[in-house]
Amino acid sequence: MRQAHTVEQVRAAEAALMAKLPEGTLMQRAAAGLAVAVSNFLGGTYGARVVLLIGSGDNGGDALYAGARLARRGAQVTAVLLSSHAHPGGLAALLAVGGRVGATSDIVSADVVLDGIVGIGGRPGLRPDALAAVQLAEQYGVPIVAVDTPSGVDVDTGETPEPHVRAALTVTFGTHKICHLVDPAASACGPVHLIDIGLDLPPAEVQSLQAADVRALYPIPHGESDKYSRGVLGLMVGSPQYPGAAVIATTGALAGPIGMVRYVGPDAVAAAVREAHPEVVGDGRVQAWTIGSGLGDELDVPRIRELLDADEPVVLDADGLKALDDSGDHVDVLATPHAGELARLLGVERATVEAERLKYARLAAERFDVTVLLKGATTVIAGPDGEVRVNTNATPWLATAGAGDVLAGLCGSLLAAGLTPLDAAAVGAYLHASAANLSSSGGPTTAIAVAQALPEATRLLLS
Numbered sequence: 504m505r506q507a508h509t510v511e512q513v514r515a516a517e518a519a520l521m522a523k524l525p526e527g528t529l530m531q532r533a534a535a536g537l538a539v540a541v542s543n544f545l546g547g548t549y550g551a552r553v554v555l556l557i558g559s560g561d562n563g564g565d566a567l568y569a570g571a572r573l574a575r576r577g578a579q580v581t582a583v584l585l586s587s588h589a590h591p592g593g594l595a596a597l598l599a600v601g602g603r604v605g606a607t608s609d610i611v612s613a614d615v616v617l618d619g620i621v622g623i624g625g626r627p628g629l630r631p632d633a634l635a636a637v638q639l640a641e642q643y644g645v646p647i648v649a650v651d652t653p654s655g656v657d658v659d660t661g662e663t664p665e666p667h668v669r670a671a672l673t674v675t676f677g678t679h680k681i682c683h684l685v686d687p688a689a690s691a692c693g694p695v696h697l698i699d700i701g702l703d704l705p706p707a708e709v710q711s712l713q714a715a716d717v718r719a720l721y722p723i724p725h726g727e728s729d730k731y732s733r734g735v736l737g738l739m740v741g742s743p744q745y746p747g748a749a750v751i752a753t754t755g756a757l758a759g760p761i762g763m764v765r766y767v768g769p770d771a772v773a774a775a776v777r778e779a780h781p782e783v784v785g786d787g788r789v790q791a792w793t794i795g796s797g798l799g800d801e802l803d804v805p806r807i808r809e810l811l812d813a814d815e816p817v818v819l820d821a822d823g824l825k826a827l828d829d830s831g832d833h834v835d836v837l838a839t840p841h842a843g844e845l846a847r848l849l850g851v852e853r854a855t856v857e858a859e860r861l862k863y864a865r866l867a868a869e870r871f872d873v874t875v876l877l878k879g880a881t882t883v884i885a886g887p888d889g890e891v892r893v894n895t896n897a898t899p900w901l902a903t904a905g906a907g908d909v910l911a912g913l914c915g916s917l918l919a920a921g922l923t924p925l926d927a928a929a930v931g932a933y934l935h936a937s938a939a940n941l942s943s944s945g946g947p948t949t950a951i952a953v954a955q956a957l958p959e960a961t962r963l964l965l966s
């Protein structure tokens with residue numbers, strides 16, 4: 504499990520640990536890990552030209568002490584001081600081993616720039632000197648390694664309202680922060696490398712499942728299982744306008760853990776579904792529903808509201824989201840909007856949702872009393888009680904027509920097999936992305952190819 508803590512939680516854990524340790528211990532742990540990560544990033548240290556961008560706080564201190572360690576191993580290290588009070592101990596350590604203070608223009612010939620401008624104490628945005636330095640690095644193609652967080656992003660929300668660093672690597676300490684997992688900031692981090700500095704932290708509200716977590720949650724049949732006990736999913740999706748949505752969502756559902764799929768819809772669409780999947784049967788008892796993908800003119804709001812009020816959990820997708828209202832208890836509903844659909848539900852602009860994904864996913868979950876899976880490069884899943892899961896393993900090739908229908912079918916399958924909406928969403932998003940990675944292999948793919956890769960992605964996960 505990847506946990507992302509708030510700045511307040513990190514500060515509290517840091518204070519508790521610092522009270523037990525000699526002064527400066529945590530910064531030395533951070534700097535040691537940072538120096539090794541930078542050395543690995545460069546593929547060696549000797550002769551490397553390293554420029555440090557140094558702000559006024561401990562983030563700059565980390566960069567200076569790491570710079571001193573790199574200088575001791577033969578790097579040419581230059582500190583660019585962006586504030587009148589750089590960390591005194593760190594600066595002295597660097598100068599004592601042959602590092603020097605230089606100017607922004609030194610960036611032009613650097614192999615790497617360390618962003619020690621601000622960390623968890625920073626406000627969003629970059630001040631003019633820092634912005635000029637960062638732009639110079641970008642202009643000359645010099646990679647930036649962010650110390651703890653890319654400076655300029657909003658650490659606790661993942662928002663990027665102002666200019667910020669775009670890092671090739673982020674080296675963080677103690678735990679992940681929310682900006683490492685939630686877009687748009689997450690996309691500015693590059694790979695995130697976590698250094699353990701011994702912090703003792705409470706469980707985080709924002710978590711990201713890793714392979715072992717998904718494996719532990721996946722419903723695996725056993726010797727006593729039959730097709731009913733494995734779970735039966737009803738699909739109310741597709742229409743004469745969009746018959747493909749029904750076929751694609753069904754393919755996703757069949758590639759999940761359940762034993763049977765029932766399709767409920769117009770005869771012509773049902774025929775198309777059975778042609779692709781002869782094993783699909785008609786109306787009857789189900790343990791969960793997937794409703795909404797490609798319903799078009801078939802949208803029957805009163806019928807959907809009946810199903811939302813019934814006992815079986817529901818995945819509500821695409822057109823079906825129009826049936827959602829903010830009255831009543833919908834804790835067993837998993838809504839799967841993209842940013843535009845979520846914006847319509849909440850009466851705000853799409854761009855606003857894109858810029859503040861965590862905030863609006865949480866707001867919708869609370870307002871409609873549902874679990875919300877907000878699709879995107881990183882998927883944000885918010886439960887009605889404030890818990891958040893983020894999925895980060897997707898490929899941009901997954902942004903293709905029908906991919907959402909696969910996810911809706913798969914998540915329904917996971918719900919029917921007994922997972923909670925939050926777990927079904929997190930496991931579904933993870934496997935959907937894994938299947939996309941398999942079928943894409945770095946090139947184009949299609950929704951059907953993603954759905955067809957799901958069994959293999961699941962096999963690889965479980966083996």
Ligand SMILES: NC(=O)C1=CN([C@@H]2O[C@H](COP(=O)(O)OP(=O)(O)OC[C@H]3O[C@@H](n4cnc5c(N)ncnc54)[C@H](OP(=O)(O)O)[C@@H]3O)[C@@H](O)[C@H]2O)[C@@H](O)CC1
Pocket residue numbers: 513514517529530533558559560561562563565586620621622623624625626627628629630633650651652655676677700702
């Ligand atoms: N917690 C831990 O466990 C550990 C933490 N460690 C490290 O400490 C870091 C946190 O250090 P920190 O608290 O000194 O804050 P930090 O982010 O360096 O600077 C804040 C100062 O910068 C300024 N400023 C604000 N916004 C700005 C902006 N946009 N652009 C420019 N300047 C801006 C503002 O001061 P001002 O200039 O306004 O007076 C503010 O006071 C943390 O990220 C990690 O790297 C590790 O050593 C080990 C363990």
Ligand SMILES: [K+]
Pocket residue numbers: 562618619620621622649650651652653654
């Ligand atoms: K930083």
